[in-house]
Amino acid sequence: MIKFYYNLAPNPTKVALALEEMGLQYELVPVDTRKGEQHKPAFLAINPNAKLPAIVDGDATVFDSNAILLYLAEKTGKFLPTKTDKARGELLSWLMFVASGIGPYSGQAVHFRNFAPEPKDYAVTRYTFEARRHWNILNERLGKHRYMLGNDYGIVDMAVWGWSRLVPNVLGPEAMASLPNIKRHLDEISARPAAQRALALKDKHAFKTEMDDEARLAMFPHLKKAS
Numbered sequence: 001m002i003k004f005y006y007n008l009a010p011n012p013t014k015v016a017l018a019l020e021e022m023g024l025q026y027e028l029v030p031v032d033t034r035k036g037e038q039h040k041p042a043f044l045a046i047n048p049n050a051k052l053p054a055i056v057d058g059d060a061t062v063f064d065s066n067a068i069l070l071y072l073a074e075k076t077g078k079f080l081p082t083k084t085d086k087a088r089g090e091l092l093s094w095l096m097f098v099a100s101g102i103g104p105y106s107g108q109a110v111h112f113r114n115f116a117p118e119p120k121d122y123a124v125t126r127y128t129f130e131a132r133r134h135w136n137i138l139n140e141r142l143g144k145h146r147y148m149l150g151n152d153y154g155i156v157d158m159a160v161w162g163w164s165r166l167v168p169n170v171l172g173p174e175a176m177a178s179l180p181n182i183k184r185h186l187d188e189i190s191a192r193p194a195a196q197r198a199l200a201l202k203d204k205h206a207f208k209t210e211m212d213d214e215a216r217l218a219m220f221p222h223l224k225k226a227s
Helices: 010-022 065-076 085-114 121-144 155-164 167-171 180-190 193-204 213-219 222-226
Strands: 002-006 026-030 054-057 060-063
Touching: 002 010, 010 065, 010 085, 010 155, 010 193, 026 193, 054 065, 060 065, 065 085, 065 155, 085 121, 085 155, 085 167, 121 167, 121 180, 155 167, 155 180, 180 193, 213 222
Parallel strands: 002 026
Antiparallel strands: 002 054, 054 060
16 A cells, blocks of 8 residues: 655645546655654655655555656556657656646745745745746646647646646735636536545544644755854
8 A cells, every 4th residue: 555645735735636546556655844743764764855745565665746746647658648759758847847846936936925024025036927927827827628638637736736726825915817718627627526635634633733843944944054
């Protein structure tokens, strides 16, 4: 059985969706990042980058959410495009677009908007601009196709869904109104039974919610080095 190391962040949530969509059995292993559990030796042996999610599948260990999506899709043969060079190129391009653009810029936009000390205007402007630019590209893509790779739902859609639920946190409460194709895509996936089961995982474990000194040092270890 797959061991799934998770918390409630966007990247673990999209892996939860994939596991549920693919009907794979898994053991849930919560890792509370506000308590610093990601820095413990037992977890670092699984993911030396101290980030969530990660999976252990027999003798295979996979970390990085997009790598996990691809691994699970290839393992099951599900939610992949047709086996052509064109389709493979689109799959890798858009999956890596989410991995290298949507996730990092959205995450940093949230960080600087909500957690960074002043002065931070330049950083907030920079990351909000880049996050918005990336989301606009996805919105345009989804204006031409029902799903990211055409007519068929797949792992790239799962990768997008993990983050699109949090667009208001990234770009502001009114942002989704200007991204109608993202909103349509989000609503369609969120209505799927597998998505409902993935979101229900939040009720299985009580993660720490306070952003106190322990949480700040655990989640932003550069603060410890600066002090």
